[in-house]
Amino acid sequence: MPTPQPRTVVRGSERTCPPKAHAVRPTPPDEPLEVTVRLRPRAAAAGLAPTAFADQPPHTRAYLSRDELDAQFGATPQDVAAVTDFARAHGLAVVSADAAQRRVVLGGTVAALETAFGTALHQYESPAGRYRGRTGPLTVPGPLGDIVQGVFGLDNRPQAEPHFQVRGPGAGAVAARAAGASFTPPALARLYNFPAGADGSGQCIAIIELGGGFRPExxxxxxxxxxLPVPAITAVNIDGGSNQPTTAQGADGEVMLDIEVAAAVAPGARIAVYFAPNTSRGFLDAITAAVHDKTNQPTVISISWGGPENTWTAGALDQFDQAFQAAALLGVTVCCAAGDNGSGDGVADGQPHADFPASSPYALACGGTRLTAMGPKISSEVVWNEGPNSATGGGISTHFPVPTYQNALKLPKAAKAKAAKPGRGLPDVAGNADPASGYEVRVDGQDLVIGGTSAVAPLWAGLVALLNQKLGKPVGFLQPLLYGSLAGKGGFHDIATGTNGAFAARAGWDACTGWGTPNGTALLAALAAPPRAT
Structure with missing residues (x-):
C-alpha cells in the first residue's frame, strides 16, 4: 500500500458556517458536481499588479492584448498537467482546462471530491434557504500547494446580493416623473454633463448577472x-447560468436596470451579459470569462452584485482581485456597486463593513447620492441615506491594504470600528442611487422606478464607454488618475453633505461618495490633457 502524500492547506480556503445556519445531513456521496480549480499565474514571481500605470494618462499607457495576457500570465502546461494527474488519481474527470484563464474544471462524485480536497460536504439550512456547504480549510497533496490557488464549487451557498431597490407601491415611473423625482438614464447623463457627440460606438460593455433575465419585448x-436604438444583447452562459426572467421584484429588476442604464447612456456600445449561478464559483468564472473574452472583447465591465467582505473566503477575495488586475492590464475598467446597506453593509454586529467586490483596489467602487434637479441643472445632491438598509455603502476594507494611489489620503476611521489597521477606502466615485430620485426602467411589463448603487455601476460603465470612444484609447484602470493628476481638475461634483452611518461626507474624497458624481465633459478634458511636466 503506497504511503499517503503529505497534504498542504489551500491558502485562503477556510470556510465558516454563516450565522443562523446549521448542517442538517451529509450530502449524498454519489451526487455529481463540478468544481473550478484556480491555478497560479505563469508570472507569479512578478505578480499581476499593473504598477506601471500609476497616474499615467490613457494615451501613454501600453495595454496588453488578450493574447499577450494569456502568454504572460496564463498557467503553464506543466501546472495544468499536474492538476490533471491529481484529478485522475482521485477518480475525477477533467471537464475542461483553460490555461489562459488559469482554470481547470473537474467533475466527480461528492465522495471523490471530498477525498481529493480533504473536506466533508453537508446540506445546510439557513434563513436564505438550503445550500451545500463545508467548514474549515481545503487541502491538496504537497506538490500542488503552490500551484492550486483556489477551489470553487464545493460550497454553493448564495454568495452575493443584487444592489438595487424598487421604489414602493404607488410610486411607479409615471407618478414619479410627474412629481419630478425620477429620471431616465439619458436625463441623468445630461445632468452629469456626459460628453456630447459620443454614443459608445466601438465599445463593448460586459454586465455580470447572477440570476434573473431580460425579455426582448x-x-x-x-x-x-x-x-433610442433597441440594443442587441449577447447572452453568455457560464457554469449552467442562462437568461431566465422571473419577476420584476426578483433578479430581473437587476438585469433590466443594468442593461437599460448602460445601453441608454451609451446606445452605440455592444452589450454582453454573462449569466452565472449565484455562487463564488459562478461569480468568479463569469468575471474571468468576460476579462478573457476574445469574441465580445469587453472594454468595461459592470458589476452590481456583492456582499460584505467577511462573507467571502480570503482566497476568493484574492482571486477576484487578480481577475481585476488582469482587466487593468488589458485597459478594461471594472465598475462595481458599493452596496445599499450603509456603512454596516447589512451585517448586524454594529461594526462597519466594506462591500466586495467593490473593495478590491482594482475595482472602480461606485457609491450613491440623492439628486434633485431644477430643469436642466442639479439643484441639490447629498449622500443617499434613508436608513441603515437604504443607504450607500462605503468604508474601509479589512482585507486589502491601502493601495499606493490612496497613500496621500487621510482615511477615516469609524467611531465604533474595532480594527485599527488601515485599508483600501471606498467608494471612488458616485452617482444618483436613492430610489426616491431613482431611474425609470421597464421590467417584466411594468414601468418602475429603481434605485441602488446597482444603477451607478452601469451608469459609470456607460460613461467609460463614451470616454473610451472620445479618447480613442481605453481609460482602463482609473484610480491612480482619480487620486493623482485628475484631483481638482473639475471632473466631479463634490458631495459634502450627509453620512452613510459610520462615515460622513466632506470636501474632497470621503467614504460615502468618493470624489463625487461625474462632470463627464470636464473629466474627458482632464483625461485628454497632456501629462504635467516633471
Missing amino acids: DLTAYFTRLK
Whole structure:
C-alpha cells in the first residue's frame, strides 16, 4: 500500500458556517458536481499588479492584448498537467482546462471530491434557504500547494446580493416623473454633463448577472419610448447560468436596470451579459470569462452584485482581485456597486463593513447620492441615506491594504470600528442611487422606478464607454488618475453633505461618495490633457 502524500492547506480556503445556519445531513456521496480549480499565474514571481500605470494618462499607457495576457500570465502546461494527474488519481474527470484563464474544471462524485480536497460536504439550512456547504480549510497533496490557488464549487451557498431597490407601491415611473423625482438614464447623463457627440460606438460593455433575465419585448418598448436604438444583447452562459426572467421584484429588476442604464447612456456600445449561478464559483468564472473574452472583447465591465467582505473566503477575495488586475492590464475598467446597506453593509454586529467586490483596489467602487434637479441643472445632491438598509455603502476594507494611489489620503476611521489597521477606502466615485430620485426602467411589463448603487455601476460603465470612444484609447484602470493628476481638475461634483452611518461626507474624497458624481465633459478634458511636466 503506497504511503499517503503529505497534504498542504489551500491558502485562503477556510470556510465558516454563516450565522443562523446549521448542517442538517451529509450530502449524498454519489451526487455529481463540478468544481473550478484556480491555478497560479505563469508570472507569479512578478505578480499581476499593473504598477506601471500609476497616474499615467490613457494615451501613454501600453495595454496588453488578450493574447499577450494569456502568454504572460496564463498557467503553464506543466501546472495544468499536474492538476490533471491529481484529478485522475482521485477518480475525477477533467471537464475542461483553460490555461489562459488559469482554470481547470473537474467533475466527480461528492465522495471523490471530498477525498481529493480533504473536506466533508453537508446540506445546510439557513434563513436564505438550503445550500451545500463545508467548514474549515481545503487541502491538496504537497506538490500542488503552490500551484492550486483556489477551489470553487464545493460550497454553493448564495454568495452575493443584487444592489438595487424598487421604489414602493404607488410610486411607479409615471407618478414619479410627474412629481419630478425620477429620471431616465439619458436625463441623468445630461445632468452629469456626459460628453456630447459620443454614443459608445466601438465599445463593448460586459454586465455580470447572477440570476434573473431580460425579455426582448421590454427592451423594445423601453428604448422605443426613449427614441433610442433597441440594443442587441449577447447572452453568455457560464457554469449552467442562462437568461431566465422571473419577476420584476426578483433578479430581473437587476438585469433590466443594468442593461437599460448602460445601453441608454451609451446606445452605440455592444452589450454582453454573462449569466452565472449565484455562487463564488459562478461569480468568479463569469468575471474571468468576460476579462478573457476574445469574441465580445469587453472594454468595461459592470458589476452590481456583492456582499460584505467577511462573507467571502480570503482566497476568493484574492482571486477576484487578480481577475481585476488582469482587466487593468488589458485597459478594461471594472465598475462595481458599493452596496445599499450603509456603512454596516447589512451585517448586524454594529461594526462597519466594506462591500466586495467593490473593495478590491482594482475595482472602480461606485457609491450613491440623492439628486434633485431644477430643469436642466442639479439643484441639490447629498449622500443617499434613508436608513441603515437604504443607504450607500462605503468604508474601509479589512482585507486589502491601502493601495499606493490612496497613500496621500487621510482615511477615516469609524467611531465604533474595532480594527485599527488601515485599508483600501471606498467608494471612488458616485452617482444618483436613492430610489426616491431613482431611474425609470421597464421590467417584466411594468414601468418602475429603481434605485441602488446597482444603477451607478452601469451608469459609470456607460460613461467609460463614451470616454473610451472620445479618447480613442481605453481609460482602463482609473484610480491612480482619480487620486493623482485628475484631483481638482473639475471632473466631479463634490458631495459634502450627509453620512452613510459610520462615515460622513466632506470636501474632497470621503467614504460615502468618493470624489463625487461625474462632470463627464470636464473629466474627458482632464483625461485628454497632456501629462504635467516633471
